[in-house]
Amino acid sequence: MNLLLRSSGRRVGFDPTQVGWRIGTSKVPAGVGLWQPWDRTAGTIGPQGSGKTLDILTPALLQAPGAALVTLTKADDLLLTLTARQARGPVAVLDPFGAAPGLPELIWDPVDGCVDATVAEKRAKAFCAGTIQGGDDNTSAARFYAAEAAKVIQCYLHAAALAGYTLHHVLEWAANPRTATLPAEILRVHPMAEPNWAGLLAGAVNNPDDRTAGNTKSTVDQALALFATRDRRNRCIPTKNRPAVDIADLIRRNGTVYLLGREDPYVSAAPLMTAVAEHVLDTALRLANESGFGRLCPPMLACLDELPSTAPLPTLATRMANERALGISFIWASQTWRQLVRVMGEQQARAVKDLTNSLIIFGGSKDTTFNREISDLLGTRRVTRRNHQHGPRGSVSTHGEDTPVIRPEELRELPARTALVVAENGKPIIATLHRAIDGKPGRQLLTQQAEAREQITPAVGAGAGVGVVEQTALAHATARNLGLTN
Numbered sequence: 294m295n296l297l298l299r300s301s302g303r304r305v306g307f308d309p310t311q312v313g314w315r316i317g318t319s320k321v322p323a324g325v326g327l328w329q330p331w332d333r334t335a336g337t338i339g340p341q342g343s344g345k346t347l348d349i350l351t352p353a354l355l356q357a358p359g360a361a362l363v364t365l366t367k368a369d370d371l372l373l374t375l376t377a378r379q380a381r382g383p384v385a386v387l388d389p390f391g392a393a394p395g396l397p398e399l400i401w402d403p404v405d406g407c408v409d410a411t412v413a414e415k416r417a418k419a420f421c422a423g424t425i426q427g428g429d430d431n432t433s434a435a436r437f438y439a440a441e442a443a444k445v446i447q448c449y450l451h452a453a454a455l456a457g458y459t460l461h462h463v464l465e466w467a468a469n470p471r472t473a474t475l476p477a478e479i480l481r482v483h484p485m486a487e488p489n490w491a492g493l494l495a496g497a498v499n500n501p502d503d504r505t506a507g508n509t510k511s512t513v514d515q516a517l518a519l520f521a522t523r524d525r526r527n528r529c530i531p532t533k534n535r536p537a538v539d540i541a542d543l544i545r546r547n548g549t550v551y552l553l554g555r556e557d558p559y560v561s562a563a564p565l566m567t568a569v570a571e572h573v574l575d576t577a578l579r580l581a582n583e584s585g586f587g588r589l590c591p592p593m594l595a596c597l598d599e600l601p602s603t604a605p606l607p608t609l610a611t612r613m614a615n616e617r618a619l620g621i622s623f624i625w626a627s628q629t630w631r632q633l634v635r636v637m638g639e640q641q642a643r644a645v646k647d648l649t650n651s652l653i654i655f656g657g658s659k660d661t662t663f664n665r666e667i668s669d670l671l672g673t674r675r676v677t678r679r680n681h682q683h684g685p686r687g688s689v690s691t692h693g694e695d696t697p698v699i700r701p702e703e704l705r706e707l708p709a710r711t712a713l714v715v716a717e718n719g720k721p722i723i724a725t726l727h728r729a730i731d732g733k734p735g736r737q738l739l740t741q742q743a744e745a746r747e748q749i750t751p752a753v754g755a756g757a758g759v760g761v762v763e764q765t766a767l768a769h770a771t772a773r774n775l776g777l778t779n
């Protein structure tokens with residue numbers, strides 16, 4: 294830990310901002326500052342509007358001294374920290390839905406690096422992990438098809454990288470898996486191809502059971518669905534004029550990668566965002582290992598808001614276990630515990646929760662099972678009760694009684710700007726939090742947000758500035774010219 298030294302060399306104190314971020318202030322005992330070291334992980338659970346983003350993730354991000362990977366679902370949350378993060382380093386925004394156009398774009402090529410079969414495999418798995426959504430009723434089947442689809446995508450990515458094809462070709466192959474013979478040919482003939490992957494691809498694509506093959510194909514489609522429109526696809530195909538962002542350089546310069554998804558049951562950005570997040574974290578890991586300090590210095594923060602719907606990283610538990618010591622810090626947020634379980638599976642979700650050093654829980658949740666589980670986790674305390682016997686021979690007796698430290702209903706009733714903090718092996722703490730938009734610094738942040746909003750330009754692309762009526766008329770005229778109408 295760094296001690297502040299005066300020029301005289303005298304020790305004058307310890308500056309906690311150098312080693313961690315401030316969560317809030319404890320209520321009991323009153324007024325003790327709660328600090329989370331960067332080499333510890335945090336997770337927060339609370340219903341929508343409870344304060345996860347403004348009271349926990351935003352303050353942490355604003356205090357982060359180094360690079361950051363940020364996932365979020367609201368453009369407003371991005372704009373709130375944009376100016377502060379731009380002051381720290383370069384910013385790149387992956388915005389597949391065009392919610393914040395005009396900001397520096399993250400151009401990333403999913404095929405890049407897939408000459409290495411392990412990269413192709415990891416990337417495909419990340420894409421497919423994002424297909425398991427909270428709404429799926431049958432998640433074990435979804436998980437099976439995610440694994441089958443990953444086989445197909447990993448083979449396509451590897452084949453494309455080996456022979457110099459782009460994402461366009463990968464999408465073409467994925468659209469017609471049974472007739473696209475080129476990827477299998479590349480995998481069979483190319484000396485640098487991973488042995489046996491031609492067979493792996495054939496097995497997944499030509500499954501004799503039509504239903505399995507059909508479901509695998511539709512999962513592949515789902516994983517790549519975001520690329521269905523040309524504009525989004527082009528963001529993943531670097532050109533001379535729009536080169537790919539150098540992620541390693543961005544991390545070295547304390548930059549920020551924002552991945553802006555949205556909660557949308559129709560087109561999820563989760564497959565792409567999960568794959569990008571994995572790539573950014575792998576790059577950070579490589580830099581940490583190459584660093585003379587054996588870690589990233591200053592540390593990098595992975596600030597994963599709305600984890601289940603943005604980037605449910607399949608490697609999160611492993612990373613949280615290993616990488617916090619390498620200077621990569623993790624904070625995640627989820628609206629409910631159940632949402633996390635549905636997307637990650639019970640085992641993974643529990644591993645993530647167990648590896649979370651500080652669990653920060655907001656009130657307002659109607660998930661009684663979860664509230665009870667947290668109440669059980671915190672156990673009981675022994676309180677002394679006095680019994681007074683009245684009457685001529687009145688007496689006083691005492692006995693001990695075990696009562697829950699916090700009852701499930703008390704958890705639900707926690708007021709706003711307050712949370713239960715369960716940190717490592719310490720006693721549970723009710724904390725008062727500081728909302729990022731409160732007070733003078735908050736007003737400044739809101740001003741910066743309003744200014745940043747003005748940087749946003751209306752979406753450019755096909756049909757920009759043209760109404761639906763005009764677009765439809767143009768489409769019909771073109772169809773007539775081509776002889777497509779009678």
Ligand SMILES: Nc1ncnc2c1ncn2[C@@H]1O[C@H](COP(=O)(O)OP(=O)(O)O)[C@@H](O)[C@H]1O
Nearest residue numbers: 339340341342343344345346347348349730739
């Ligand atoms: N610009 C704003 N001005 C005032 N209140 C806001 C603003 N933005 C959000 N809030 C309020 O702050 C609370 C916490 O929001 P937020 O941290 O985004 O919740 P969560 O991330 O848990 O969904 C919400 O109740 C919301 O209504």
Ligand SMILES: [Mg+2]
Nearest residue numbers: 345346347598
């Ligand atoms: Mg939020």
